[in-house]
Amino acid sequence: MPVSSRIPLGIAAVVVALQGLVFIALAVLDLAGLVPGRIAVGVGIGVLLLILGAGLVAAAVGLVRGAHVARGPVVVAQLIGLGLAWSLRNPDANTGDNRAVGIAIAVSALVVLACLATGPARRALADDHGE
Structure with a gap:
């Protein structure tokens, strides 16, 4: 992988990994704070957060690693994040x-989206280079 693509992919990877670690931490906090009467909901949410974190x-x-299969899930996760951020724009x-x-x-x-949109990152994650 060329050096020019390592920088944007590295930045994107660090941010995505931090997002994943936040999800994992939230899962642990959720599972540690289960409330009687809502055990099933708490476990369900905790497991979902754990899966999302591990996936990220x-x-x-x-x-x-420059794996082109990582691009799609990362982009989808970031678009979902933008929707979530939009929903948090007003106090509730x-x-x-x-x-x-x-x-x-x-x-x-x-x-993350800006890093993945750079030319070097797009070329590095292209799936048409002989794989």
Whole structure:
């Protein structure tokens, strides 16, 4: 992999790995704070967060290796993140003011998408170079 593609892919991989680690941490916190009467919901959400986190970490490893199959899941995850960030743009009476969380999600998603949109990254992740 050329040096010119390592930088944007490396930045994207670090951000995606951090996103995945946040999901894993949220899963652990969710599973550690199970409430009687809502065990099934808590376990379901915890397992889902764990799977999402592990998937993002695996995709980050794929980006570092230049695996073209990592591109699709990463892009989809970032687009979902932008939608989530948009939904957090206004304070909610039930959950409070989550605009800072929304901004963090949006900025990280935009950084990853911008890195993946660079020419060197697109060429490195192209699936038509003899694989």
